Amino acid sequence: MFNFPRPESSQSRQPFSSRSAADSAEFVELQAEVERLYFITEALWRILKEKHGLDDNELVKQITLIDIEDGKLDGRKPKAPPQPCPKCNRTVGRQRMKCLFCGEPIAQNPFDR
Ligand SMILES: [Zn+2]
Secondary structure, three states, X not given: OOOOOOOOOHHHHOOHHHOOHHHHHHHHHHHHHHHHHHHHHHHHHHHHHHHHXXXXXXXXXXXXXXXXXXXXXXXXXXXXXXXXXXXXXOEEOOOOOEOOOOOOEOOOOOOOO
């Protein structure tokens, strides 16, 4: 099995008993979402292995390359900083589909956070 560094969540530093009921419900919901994403990721990886002959070493290599893009092998991918608009060069927030100032469509990277 793989042994990647796992980011420490802020929730794990706080005692469970001090969280509100709403936070606990949200935490449980997030756990279920993460579990669902694990299933999807594993299913996609199995398809790639079976249909395209990739191996686990390639997956580990790519995960490591993504992790170290920010210079730190820490199990985290930093959020992308705001980018300049390709038309007017003003700074545009990451989540914007269009420039707030000139309306230029902004290309989205589906893996940006
Ligand atoms: Zn613009």
